[in-house]
Amino acid sequence: MFDSYLIRKDSLENVTENGKVVGFRFAVRIADYRGCMLSLHNGYYIEVDGEVYPREVQKFEINGKAPRDFQEIKKAVWEHWDFDDEGYVYVEKEGGLAPGVHHVGIQQSILVAYGYLPMLPKWVEEPPVPGTGAGAGKSSFICYYDLELQS
Amino acid sequence: MGIKRGVSLYSYQQAQFFKQLDWKGQIKEVHDNLKTDGIEIIDEATIHRYPFPTEEFIADWNNYMAQYEMKAVTMDVYLDALQFRDHVMNYHEAAERLKRDLRIAASMGFENVRCLSGVPIQVIELALPTAEKIGVRIGKEIHAPMPIKPRSKPKKNAMGFEISSKGVEEVMELRDRTGSPFVGLVPDFGIFLHEPSDVTVDYFRRNVPNPDAVDFIREFGGEYDLDELIRLLNEKYPGHSMDGGSIEQLSLHESCADPEDIREIVPYIVSIHGKFYHMTEIPGRPGEYEDKAIYYERPIEILKEEGFDGYIDSEYEGQRHQQDRGEEYLPDEVEEVRRHHEMLERLINK
Numbered sequence: 001m002f003d004s005y006l007i008r009k010d011s012l013e014n015v016t017e018n019g020k021v022v023g024f025r026f027a028v029r030i031a032d033y034r035g036c037m038l039s040l041h042n043g044y045y046i047e048v049d050g051e052v053y054p055r056e057v058q059k060f061e062i063n064g065k066a067p068r069d070f071q072e073i074k075k076a077v078w079e080h081w082d083f084d085d086e087g088y089v090y091v092e093k094e095g096g097l098a099p100g101v102h103h104v105g106i107q108q109s110i111l112v113a114y115g116y117l118p119m120l121p122k123w124v125e126e127p128p129v130p131g132t133g134a135g136a137g138k139s140s141f142i143c144y145y146d147l148e149l150q151s
Numbered sequence: 152m153g154i155k156r157g158v159s160l161y162s163y164q165q166a167q168f169f170k171q172l173d174w175k176g177q178i179k180e181v182h183d184n185l186k187t188d189g190i191e192i193i194d195e196a197t198i199h200r201y202p203f204p205t206e207e208f209i210a211d212w213n214n215y216m217a218q219y220e221m222k223a224v225t226m227d228v229y230l231d232a233l234q235f236r237d238h239v240m241n242y243h244e245a246a247e248r249l250k251r252d253l254r255i256a257a258s259m260g261f262e263n264v265r266c267l268s269g270v271p272i273q274v275i276e277l278a279l280p281t282a283e284k285i286g287v288r289i290g291k292e293i294h295a296p297m298p299i300k301p302r303s304k305p306k307k308n309a310m311g312f313e314i315s316s317k318g319v320e321e322v323m324e325l326r327d328r329t330g331s332p333f334v335g336l337v338p339d340f341g342i343f344l345h346e347p348s349d350v351t352v353d354y355f356r357r358n359v360p361n362p363d364a365v366d367f368i369r370e371f372g373g374e375y376d377l378d379e380l381i382r383l384l385n386e387k388y389p390g391h392s393m394d395g396g397s398i399e400q401l402s403l404h405e406s407c408a409d410p411e412d413i414r415e416i417v418p419y420i421v422s423i424h425g426k427f428y429h430m431t432e433i434p435g436r437p438g439e440y441e442d443k444a445i446y447y448e449r450p451i452e453i454l455k456e457e458g459f460d461g462y463i464d465s466e467y468e469g470q471r472h473q474q475d476r477g478e479e480y481l482p483d484e485v486e487e488v489r490r491h492h493e494m495l496e497r498l499i500n501k
Contacts, residue, residue: 003475033164034195115269
């Protein structure tokens with residue numbers, strides 16, 4: 001769902017900390033027709049110009065709080081990501097992205113379950129790695145965008 | 152009395168996503184242009200700061216509904232059993248979530264809560280005393296591929312769920328045993344979908360590496376069961392990129408319920424989802440519309456014969472399979488729902 005609209009087109013930018021470029025970020029919406037309990041958000045498959053950035057280097061910013069990694073997000077069991085709200089995905093990358101247009105592929109993982117699905121006990125121990133389609137909710141394909149780095 | 156028309160605001164999800172219509176605009180469309188009063192919502196789409204809505208939001212909701220003299224029919228709620236991430240919710244925890252949802256529904260004036268077809272009957276039974284106390288009915292959805300009546304051959308869906316009518320029978324048994332009118336069923340017209348909609352087939356043809364794989368599923372979906380079909384597909388089109396659920400949708404060759412099956416559950420129905428994907432003009436009948444992939448005429452005749460007194464709430468779902476394209480190709484949800492109501496009104500008054 002919303003395959004072509006999950007990333008806001010003019011949102012890709014480098015992130016600076018203490019005068020150093022430490023990575024990049026982009027704004028996303030939820031790939032579903034409803035929001036979710038934030039704890040269910042299990043990260044992204046992210047590919048930029050052919051290079052993959054795993055969940056371990058990702059953070060997510062929502063609800064006016066500082067960006068949190070997905071180990072912290074997992075603990076937000078009574079916090080909600082509302083359907084109407086945009087969040088920011090942060091990716092660590094020393095030096096950030098070069099100016100110009102980048103080919104970005106994403107798949108969002110949200111562990112929604114329409115009841116007691118057989119794989120849930122396994123997902124407690126070992127949540128799916130985003131990108132395989134498992135836990136990808138309503139968009140099982142990787143969605144690609146050509147995004148210009150904003151300055 | 153009789154069948155009434157309503158809309159699930161689910162139908163306007165895309166307009167909400169793009170900030171073209173908020174919940175107030177959606178309700179006003181139903182009132183002004185569809186000339187009817189039934190409203191259904193998805194809790195996690197409409198309610199700000201769910202599951203802890205503010206008093207201000209609740210007051211605003213109730214006042215707006217009153218201003219337009221609308222009727223809060225059904226609130227759709229979920230069961231995300233992994234919420235706590237360190238364990239799968241047990242049935243008591245699931246019932247606590249359902250009770251919370253029932254109380255939110257009551258505060259917003261809803262008559263019914265729709266729980267998912269995958270919610271165990273024990274969870275519903277645990278929440279039933281709360282439903283009775285606050286006067287909100289629990290309706291369990293009959294959603295495709297769940298049949299209304301038992302099938303000759305047991306099947307599992309792509310998610311590993313056993314496809315059976317057990318869920319329907321359990322609800323009827325609970326209602327009969329307790330005598331409580333606060334538990335019932337919410338059939339979804341998706342059970343009368345007899346082939347994938349053209350918008351679904353086109354979406355997959357656009358997004359897989361080889362569209363022939365989609366045509367293969369359409370051609371042989373009626374001949375093989377799902378496991379065998381997936382095996383053949385993997386063999387013939389390795390890297391076809393479709394998951395089990397997608398293949399299941401595309402392989403559909405007969406509706407999972409027969410229109411006649413709805414007859415005996417009518418006394419148990421609390422409200423109905425009018426699922427549809429694509430309304431097109433009926434050839435030779437200008438201004439009259441149909442969804443070619445879903446049986447509507449016969450089920451509505453049966454509902455009338457059996458004296459169903461309640462709402463069919465439009466649930467438009469065709470937008471999701473067109474959002475891989477540019478803005479100029481996005482469907483107009485408002486127009487789709489207007490066409491659906493042309494059809495509903497015509498069939499109800501026939």
